Amino acid sequence: xxxxxxxxxxxxxxxxxxxxxxxxxxxxxxxxxxxxxxxxxxxxxxxxxxxxxxxxxxxxxxxxxxxxxxxxxxxxxxxxxxxxxxxxxxxxxxxxxxxxxxxxxxxxxxxxxxxxxxxxxxxxxxxxxxxxxxxxxxxxxxxxxxxxxxxxxxxxxxxxxxxxxxxxxxxxxxxxxxxxxxxxxxxxxxxxxxxxxxxxxxxxxxxxxxxxxxxxxxxxxxxxxxxxxxxxxxxxxxxxxxxxxxxxxxxxxxxxx
Numbered sequence: 001x002x003x004x005x006x007x008x009x010x011x012x013x014x015x016x017x018x019x020x021x022x023x024x025x026x027x028x029x030x031x032x033x034x035x036x037x038x039x040x041x042x043x044x045x046x047x048x049x050x051x052x053x054x055x056x057x058x059x060x061x062x063x064x065x066x067x068x069x070x071x072x073x074x075x076x077x078x079x080x081x082x083x084x085x086x087x088x089x090x091x092x093x094x095x096x097x098x099x100x101x102x103x104x105x106x107x108x109x110x111x112x113x114x115x116x117x118x119x120x121x122x123x124x125x126x127x128x129x130x131x132x133x134x135x136x137x138x139x140x141x142x143x144x145x146x147x148x149x150x151x152x153x154x155x156x157x158x159x160x161x162x163x164x165x166x167x168x169x170x171x172x173x174x175x176x177x178x179x180x181x182x183x184x185x186x187x188x189x190x191x192x193x194x195x196x197x198x199x200x201x202x203x204x205x206x207x208x209x210x211x212x213x214x215x216x217x218x219x220x221x222x223x224x225x226x227x228x229x230x231x232x233x234x235x236x237x238x239x240x241x242x243x244x245x246x247x248x249x250x251x252x253x254x255x256x257x
Contacts, residue, residue, distance in 0.1 A: 004238035008033030011082040012235060013075070015065050015122055016092030018045035020197035021147065021231075024224035025089050026050070028232050030057060037061060037078045037085070039092070065092045065118030071125035079129060086140065087235045088126040090119040090169070091147045095199055097158045108161045115165035119146055119172055123187075127180060134183035141184025143235045146173050148189040148246065150254040166191075170246055177244030186243035188234050193250025194221045217252030 012029045016022035018040035026036045030053050039061040040046035050058050059078055063070045078085050094114050096107035123144060130142040151159060152166025169189060176187040194200050194212060200221075203212050213219060230249045233239055248254055 005233055005236040006033055007087075007232065007236060010086040010235070011035040011037060011078055011084060012087035012089060013037040013039070013078065013085060013122065013126055014089045014091060015039045015118070018042055018049045020199070021192070021195060021224045021228060022089070022091040023049045024228045025091065025231050026058075027053065028225075028228050029235075030054065032232055032236075034087075035059070035082050037074060039063065039065065039074065041092075064114075065090075065122060066113045068121045068125075071121045075125045075129050084133060084140075085126055085129050086142050088122060088142075088144045089147065089231055089235070090122055090145070092118055093147070093199065095159065095162055097162075099158055100160050103160060111161035112165050112168075115162070116168045116172070119169055123172065123176060127176065127185065130185050131180065131183050134185070139184060141186065143239070144173075144176065144185065144187040145231050145234050146170075146187070146189045147231075148173075148191045150191050150193050150248065150250055153191060153246070153256070154254055173246065174244050181243055186234075186239070188239075188242060188244065189246040190227075190230060190234070191246055191248045191250065191254065192222075192227055193248075193253035195227055196221050196223050215253055216250070217255075220251065222249070222251060 007029055012034050014022050014026050017026045017038035026038050029036050035057045037059045041064055043062045046060055061074045075085055096111050098107055146169045148169045149166040151163040156163045173187050173189040227249050
C-alpha cells in the first residue's frame, strides 16, 4: 500500500528544533525519510536534541529566528548540501507574560519579534527559493506550516503579546497561500491547544490544571509526539490540496465552523 505521508528525499527547515514540538518534528521528519535543517538559539540544546539523528541528514543552525541574514544563508547552505528545500515549520517561540496594563515595551516586542517577525523572515527565505525553483520549471512546489495557537483565535489572559503574534501568523499564512499557490507552494497554520512542553508548564500546574482540563473535551493534554503527526501530514502529499487553512490540533479546546 502506498505511504501517503512519506517525506522521502525532502528537506524540511524546523525552527526552535532544540526541544518540545520542534525536536519531535525533526525526529519524525527523519523517520519519514526526510532531511532536517534544525535551527535553535541554544547550541548545547540543539546538539543534544540532534545527537541521535543521522548526521548526514541533519544541518544544525545556531542563531535567532529574528536574524534575516541567517535565514537566507541557512537556506542557501541547505540547497547546496541537500539539493533543495521543500518545507518549513515555523515553530520557534517564547513567552513574556504580563497583564496588559503591566506589560513593558520590551516584553511586547520580544514576543512579536520571535513569533511574527521571525516567521516572516524564514517564510520569505524559504519561499524565495521555492518560487525561484518553480520559475525555473520545477513543479515540485513546497509546504510551509506556521505553528500558531488557539491563543491567536480566542485571546489569552496575561499574554496579549503572544495572542497578537499568533493571530498575526494566521494572516501571514493566508497571504502566503494566496500569493504562492500558483507555484504549488502550500501554506497552512496549526493552532495547538495545550501540549506538554516547557512553555505550558504554568497552565498545566496545580493552580490552573483542573480549569484547563475542563475546557478540553478529550480531557487531557497532548504530547509533542502526538501533535507533530499533523505537522508532517501537512508537509506531505497527503495534504496536496490543502492551503491557507488553520487546523486546530487541540483536543477540542477551541471549536469553530
